[in-house]
Amino acid sequence: MKELELKYGCNPNQKPSRIFMKEENNSGELPIEVLNGKPGYINFLDAFNGWQLVKELKKATGLPAATSFKHVSPAGAAVGLPLNEVERKIYWVDDMGELSPLACAYARARGADRMSSFGDFISLSDVCDVSTAKLIKREVSDGIIAPGYEPEALEILKAKKKGNYAVIQIDPDYVPAEVEYKDVYGVTFEQGRNELVIDDALFANVVTENKEIPEQAKIDLAIAMITLKYTQSNSVCYAKGGQAIGIGAGQQSRIHCTRLAGSKADNWFLRQSPKVLSLPFKENIGRADRDNTIDVYMSDDYMDVLADGTWENFFTEKPEVLTREEKRAWLDKMTDVALGSDAFFPFGDNIERAHKSGVKYIAQPGGSIRDDNVIETCNKYDMAMCFTGIRLFHH
Numbered sequence: 001m002k003e004l005e006l007k008y009g010c011n012p013n014q015k016p017s018r019i020f021m022k023e024e025n026n027s028g029e030l031p032i033e034v035l036n037g038k039p040g041y042i043n044f045l046d047a048f049n050g051w052q053l054v055k056e057l058k059k060a061t062g063l064p065a066a067t068s069f070k071h072v073s074p075a076g077a078a079v080g081l082p083l084n085e086v087e088r089k090i091y092w093v094d095d096m097g098e099l100s101p102l103a104c105a106y107a108r109a110r111g112a113d114r115m116s117s118f119g120d121f122i123s124l125s126d127v128c129d130v131s132t133a134k135l136i137k138r139e140v141s142d143g144i145i146a147p148g149y150e151p152e153a154l155e156i157l158k159a160k161k162k163g164n165y166a167v168i169q170i171d172p173d174y175v176p177a178e179v180e181y182k183d184v185y186g187v188t189f190e191q192g193r194n195e196l197v198i199d200d201a202l203f204a205n206v207v208t209e210n211k212e213i214p215e216q217a218k219i220d221l222a223i224a225m226i227t228l229k230y231t232q233s234n235s236v237c238y239a240k241g242g243q244a245i246g247i248g249a250g251q252q253s254r255i256h257c258t259r260l261a262g263s264k265a266d267n268w269f270l271r272q273s274p275k276v277l278s279l280p281f282k283e284n285i286g287r288a289d290r291d292n293t294i295d296v297y298m299s300d301d302y303m304d305v306l307a308d309g310t311w312e313n314f315f316t317e318k319p320e321v322l323t324r325e326e327k328r329a330w331l332d333k334m335t336d337v338a339l340g341s342d343a344f345f346p347f348g349d350n351i352e353r354a355h356k357s358g359v360k361y362i363a364q365p366g367g368s369i370r371d372d373n374v375i376e377t378c379n380k381y382d383m384a385m386c387f388t389g390i391r392l393f394h395h
Contacts, residue, residue, distance in 0.1 A: 001030050009041045017041050022181075031174035032145070036158045037166035039143055043121055045072050047145040047168055050123025053077060053230040055172075058125035060198055060222045063242075066106035066132075067227075068120040073235075073250065075116035077227045078108030078243030079219075087111070090271045092287045093135060100131035107135060108243040113264050114291045121145075121166075128153045140288060141165075147172040196390060198225045203363055203386045207375055210384040216241075217338050217361040217384075224340030225363055225392065231342070233393040236350075238265040238357060239338045245269070246357070254343065258350045262357040266331055269358075270298050273322070273330045280316045289314075298322060334358035342392040344368040348377035355381045365391050 003020030019041075021028045032047075039047065046069035053074060057065035063079035080101030088094040091111030099107065102124060110117045122136060124146040133153035136144065143166025144157060157167050182189045200218050202225065213221070220239040227237045231249045236257035238246040246265030248257035270276060271294060279297065281290055293314050296305045302321055305311060311318045339354050341364040351374060354362070366387030368374065378385045 001033070002028050004030060004034070006041050006044075007038065014041075019044055022177075031171040033169045035149070035154065035167040035169055037143060037161070037164050039166040039168060042072070043143050043166055044168075046070070046121035047123065047143070047170075049230045050074065050121060051145050051170055053226060054123045054125040056198065056226045056229070057223065060226060061219055061242075064102040064105050065125040066102065066109040067123045068106075068109045068112075068117040069123065070116055070120050073232045074109075074227055074230065074244065074247060075120060076109035076112035076244055076247070077223060078105050078112070079223065080105035081108075081242040083107060086272050086277070089277060092138075092290075096135065098131075099135070100129050102126050102129055103131040103135050106132055110139060112243055112245050112268055113247070114287075115295055116264075118288060118291070128157070130156070133157050136160075138287070143167065145170055194229065194392075194394075196229070196392075198222050198229070202388050202390065205366075205389070206384055206386045207366070207371075208378045208383060208385045210379075210382050213361055213384050213386065217336065220338035221340060221361060221363045221386075224338055225388070228340050228342040228392045228394075230394060233342050233395060235342045235394075236261045237340045238262065238354075238359065239340070240265075240334075240336065240358075245337070254341070254346055255349055255353065257341070258345075258353045262353055265334075265337065265357045266327075267295065267298060269331060269334045270322075270327060273326075275320065275322050275326070279319055281314060282316055285314060298327070331357070336360045338362075340364070342394070344371070344391075345374045346370060348373045350374070351377040351381070351383070355383075359383065362386070363388055365389055 003018050006017040008015050009017040021030055050067045050069045053067050054065040061079050065079050067077040068075045083104050091107045093107050119140050119142055121142050122144040127148035128146045129150050130153045133156040137156050145168040157165055178193055180191055180193050203218055203221055224237040224239040227244050228235050234251050234257050236248045237244050238261050245268040246261040248261030251257040293305050335358045337358040338361045339359045344365045344367045346368050360383055362385040
């Protein structure tokens with residue numbers, strides 16, 4: 001198949017629309033096969049970006065990887081490490097029995113920011129197994145791309161969305177052309193593909209007084225940086241325990257990236273606090289509604305779900321308020337977080353904000369005229385920061 005006609009482009013008024021291979025690209029055949037549904041223009045953008053991300057995560061860590069994409073940026077990305085009891089509960093998989101490593105990877109990717117992951121496009125590094133398909137079956141999602149599917153897993157996925165769930169199989173051996181093209185306003189842009197390999201060597205230039213970056217932190221830094229490689233810039237990513245826990249994408253200001261990603265990381269950790277874990281939800285409340293309610297409960301707008309006459313819609317009894325002081329005390333327990341940035345930090349304020357979310361390890365390009373101030377701020381909090389010398393803008 002050399003081309004595939006699409007219903008429309010980014011918006012319904014943008015017609016005609018298709019994906020196709022230019023003649024100079026390998027054999028001219030598309031490297032994908034649509035096994036079910038009718039993926040759209042944005043679906044394919046998410047699919048191809050997500051596939052590159054998980055393929056690189058698998059290569060960097062040796063573990064199966066998954067990502068949850070929305071609007072051409074990841075909402076979450078993770079590798080297949082086992083889930084503890086608390087993680088199983090906050091990701092709504094505590095009733096699913098034993099999960100495969102690939103399913104654990106997707107549970108983490110989906111669960112990092114469940115508000116943003118709602119209606120996602122999924123990318124998997126490995127053949128989709130039944131365990132992963134059963135997890136996906138319960139989530140609101142637009143589609144999936146993977147290098148293959150177990151027969152039973154494929155049947156489970158085909159049944160989603162009344163049989164319209166988009167299922168794409170990609171050739172894992174496909175190698176794209178070295179040069180990329182993009183048309184904007186009738187003008188063609190050309191650039192070499194970003195083939196940067198992200199591995200431990202990227203984190204060797206530690207510029208802070210604290211030089212110690214343990215192996216798990218290097219894995220988390222690699223996850224953060226590979227995630228950033230496929231996130232719309234400017235972007236910052238917090239990672240911990242084999243997964244991204246907060247991604248700030250597409251912000252014009254670096255500090256706004258750091259704040260946005262930090263607030264998402266905070267919410268990820270606050271979901272593990274005793275008051276949130278013990279919220280007395282009614283049995284008929286679905287996962288999406290629980291996610292929305294938890295998000296409001298943890299925010300300054302908590303009375304929107306706790307006011308008399310309202311809380312009864314969600315809970316069997318009225319929960320206590322999670323106070324600002326309680327939130328801060330809980331967040332102070334979050335430690336050893338890794339942070340990656342796709343470009344240099346221009347001011348130490350980014351480090352101050354990162355510290356509030358438990359950041360201990362940082363990877364960033366360096367090269368700011370205020371690098372000394374950034375390093376000094378890291379030293380104040382005994383952080384270990386490396387300069388990669390590499391920018392990772394993605395547009």
